[in-house]
Amino acid sequence: MRPVTCGIVIAFLAFTVNGYDDPISILGRIRWNYTQFEDNLWTRQYKNTTLNEIYVKHSEFFTAINNVYNGSECFYPTFNATTVKKGTPVDIINPYHVPEIASVIQSNADIEEYWSKFANWSTVNASNMLEVLTDDAIPILQNSLDTLWNSSNTDVYFDFLKNTSESCTDIDEPQIAVYKLVEKYFFNTIVLHLKAYVMLQLSYLTGAAKDFLHFHKTARDHRVAFNSQYVNVTLQTENLMWNLSRIIWSCDKFSSNESYTQLTNFIQGYVDNEINMNADGSCAPYCDDFKSTKNYGCKEGTLCATNYLDHNKTRCLGTIRDCDYFGPMFSICPNENDLDINRRINFVQFASGKILGEEKLPCDFFDAKPFMSWLTTCRYCFCYCDAPGPRSDRHFSLRDVISNVAENKVISGIRIMKKNGIIHLEASERTLLPKNELDPNTKSIVSNNNFTINDPNVVENTDYFTMTYDNRILNLDTIVAKGDEIVTGVRFRVAAGSVYLEVRFTYYDEVTGKLDLTTDSEWKMNLNTNRTTISTEHSDVPTKLQTQSIAMGSDDTDAVRFVPTSWVKDMAQSTVPFIDSNLIEPSELAPLSGVGIFYKYQKGYGGFVAPRLITRDHSAAVMRIRGAVGVYGV
Incomplete structure (x- = not known):
C-alpha cells in the first residue's frame, strides 16, 4: 500500500481569480472549462491537434488546479477513543476502520501520487510522454475515481463528516465550526475527483494515438458519469449543510487550574x-x-x-x-x-x-x-x-462586556473566568470583514473585571451579585439573533434570585461587513421562570473524570443549582458544577449569531458549566457549495 498523503485546501479567505471570489466557485469554472475543452478535442479537433499541444494545454489546467488547491495537511486524523463524545459511533474514533473512509484515503494517496507525475509529464514533449505513461496508470486512476465516488456518496461518509465535527475529538482545540469542516471535506473531495478525471482524460487522449475509437468511447462514458456524480455529491453536501448544527463548544481540557474555576467555601x-x-x-x-x-x-x-x-x-x-x-x-x-x-x-x-x-x-x-x-x-x-467572607468566592459580575464597535469589531469568542473572587465573562474580539469573515490578525481581549467587591463605588446587585443558600441558580440559555444581527456583547443579569445570560446584538451588512451604528444595539435574554433544575447532588469533583464530558442543558428551560459535592466521595468540600474557564473560539473563525451557557458532565461527577457559541446560518456556505456547479451546470 502506498503511503497516505492528504491535501488541504487553502484558507477560505476572500480573494478573486478571474472574477470568482472563492475556491469552490473557481473550481467549478475550472471543471466546466476542462470538460468543454476535452469534449471539443474528441469531437472536433483531435485529428488537427498534436499530442504536444494537448500536453501544453493540460499544463494550464494542472497549474490552475494547483493554484486553488495547496498544502499537505491531512483531513482524516486518527482520533483517540478517550476523547470522543459519548454516543459517537465507535468506527468514527478511527476513520481507517470505516471501509468507506479508508477507501477515500487510499484513493487520495493514489491520485496524489499520479498527480505529481502527470504535473511533470505535462511539461515534456509527446515522445517522452508516451514513454513515461505506464500501463497501470489508467486502471489505477479509473479504480481510484470509481472508489472515490462510490465511497463519498454513501450515508456512512456523510455521517462521518457530521459526527467528527460534532464530537469531542480534539482536546487541544475547540470544535471547528461544523459547516467549515464539511465545506473543507467537500472541497478536498471534489478537487481529488477533478484531478483524477483530468489525468484519466489525458491518458485517454494519449492512448487514442494508438486506438482512437476505443479510448474515445471510454472517455465519453467517463465524462457523462463524472458530471453526473459531481453534481450528485454537490447536492448531497448541500442537503447535509442545511441540517448541520451551528453550535460550537469546547471539549474538556483541564491542564492547569487556570483552565477551570469554582465557587469556594460555599455551603x-x-x-x-x-x-x-x-x-x-x-x-x-x-x-x-x-x-x-x-x-x-x-x-x-x-x-x-x-x-x-x-x-x-x-x-x-x-x-x-x-x-x-x-x-x-x-x-x-x-x-x-x-x-x-x-x-x-x-x-x-x-x-x-x-x-x-x-x-x-x-x-x-x-x-x-x-x-x-x-x-x-x-x-x-x-x-x-x-460562610460568606474573603475566603468564599461566590460573586458574579454584572458588568457589560462589549466589543469595540467603533472599530467594527465583534465578539469572536467567550470565556468564563474568576478574578478577585468574582466570576466574570470575558470575550475575544476581531474585526468584521465582508461576507461573514473575521480578520484573524486583529484579535484582542475584552474584559470589565478590574474591581473588587470592596472598592469604592462598587455596589452589590449593580456591579456584582452574591450567591446565597437560597439564591444559587444559574439559568442555562442560548440566546440567538434574528435576522441580520451579530454578537457584540455579553453580560450576566439577575432575576428572581437566579443568574442568567444576556447577549448584545448589532445589525450589520453582510456584503460590506460593516456594523450598523445608526441603529441601537439590543440586549436579549430569556426570562423563562418555569425551569427544570438539573440534579448535581451526590457528585464527585469533575476534574477526576478521565473521559470527556457530554453536553446537556441549555434548551432555555433548564437551570443548574450550585451544590456541595458528595459526603461519601469528597466530604462535601467542593461546590459543583465547576466552571470551564477556557476561551471558546472556533478554530476556523466565524461570526457569531448567538451565545449560550450549558452544562456538561458524566454520571457520578459534578460537571462544568461552560459557554457555547452559535455561528451564523449556513446559507452563505451553501451558496459556495452550489458554486461547484454554479451557472455552468453539467
Whole structure:
C-alpha cells in the first residue's frame, strides 16, 4: 500500500481569480472549462491537434488546479477513543476502520501520487510522454475515481463528516465550526475527483494515438458519469449543510487550574459538636434538628478548639445548615495544608474502617468521640457551613462586556473566568470583514473585571451579585439573533434570585461587513421562570473524570443549582458544577449569531458549566457549495 498523503485546501479567505471570489466557485469554472475543452478535442479537433499541444494545454489546467488547491495537511486524523463524545459511533474514533473512509484515503494517496507525475509529464514533449505513461496508470486512476465516488456518496461518509465535527475529538482545540469542516471535506473531495478525471482524460487522449475509437468511447462514458456524480455529491453536501448544527463548544481540557474555576467555601461540608451549636451550651436537641444555626463557641476538647489547626477551617463563621448524625465513633483527617484554604477536611474514617472522602496519608487524626455534659450526650454532627467572607468566592459580575464597535469589531469568542473572587465573562474580539469573515490578525481581549467587591463605588446587585443558600441558580440559555444581527456583547443579569445570560446584538451588512451604528444595539435574554433544575447532588469533583464530558442543558428551560459535592466521595468540600474557564473560539473563525451557557458532565461527577457559541446560518456556505456547479451546470 502506498503511503497516505492528504491535501488541504487553502484558507477560505476572500480573494478573486478571474472574477470568482472563492475556491469552490473557481473550481467549478475550472471543471466546466476542462470538460468543454476535452469534449471539443474528441469531437472536433483531435485529428488537427498534436499530442504536444494537448500536453501544453493540460499544463494550464494542472497549474490552475494547483493554484486553488495547496498544502499537505491531512483531513482524516486518527482520533483517540478517550476523547470522543459519548454516543459517537465507535468506527468514527478511527476513520481507517470505516471501509468507506479508508477507501477515500487510499484513493487520495493514489491520485496524489499520479498527480505529481502527470504535473511533470505535462511539461515534456509527446515522445517522452508516451514513454513515461505506464500501463497501470489508467486502471489505477479509473479504480481510484470509481472508489472515490462510490465511497463519498454513501450515508456512512456523510455521517462521518457530521459526527467528527460534532464530537469531542480534539482536546487541544475547540470544535471547528461544523459547516467549515464539511465545506473543507467537500472541497478536498471534489478537487481529488477533478484531478483524477483530468489525468484519466489525458491518458485517454494519449492512448487514442494508438486506438482512437476505443479510448474515445471510454472517455465519453467517463465524462457523462463524472458530471453526473459531481453534481450528485454537490447536492448531497448541500442537503447535509442545511441540517448541520451551528453550535460550537469546547471539549474538556483541564491542564492547569487556570483552565477551570469554582465557587469556594460555599455551603461546604463541616463537622461540629452539638454543644458548640447551642446558644446555651447544651447538647440538645439532636444533630438532625439543626437546620439553621451557628457556632456559638468552641468547647474545650472539641474539633474547633484544637490549636494546631487553622481555626478558619475548623470553625464555621457563618450559618450552619442541614445537620445530620452519621455515627458515634469516627476520626477526622483535617486539612492542614496552609496553602489550601478551600478545604476543611480531607476524609473521615469510622471504627468499622469505612471512609468518607478520599484517603490521604499520613494524617494527624482528630478522634471525634461523643462525651457527656450535664447528663446529656454531646455528639458530633455532619453539617454544611455557609460562610460568606474573603475566603468564599461566590460573586458574579454584572458588568457589560462589549466589543469595540467603533472599530467594527465583534465578539469572536467567550470565556468564563474568576478574578478577585468574582466570576466574570470575558470575550475575544476581531474585526468584521465582508461576507461573514473575521480578520484573524486583529484579535484582542475584552474584559470589565478590574474591581473588587470592596472598592469604592462598587455596589452589590449593580456591579456584582452574591450567591446565597437560597439564591444559587444559574439559568442555562442560548440566546440567538434574528435576522441580520451579530454578537457584540455579553453580560450576566439577575432575576428572581437566579443568574442568567444576556447577549448584545448589532445589525450589520453582510456584503460590506460593516456594523450598523445608526441603529441601537439590543440586549436579549430569556426570562423563562418555569425551569427544570438539573440534579448535581451526590457528585464527585469533575476534574477526576478521565473521559470527556457530554453536553446537556441549555434548551432555555433548564437551570443548574450550585451544590456541595458528595459526603461519601469528597466530604462535601467542593461546590459543583465547576466552571470551564477556557476561551471558546472556533478554530476556523466565524461570526457569531448567538451565545449560550450549558452544562456538561458524566454520571457520578459534578460537571462544568461552560459557554457555547452559535455561528451564523449556513446559507452563505451553501451558496459556495452550489458554486461547484454554479451557472455552468453539467
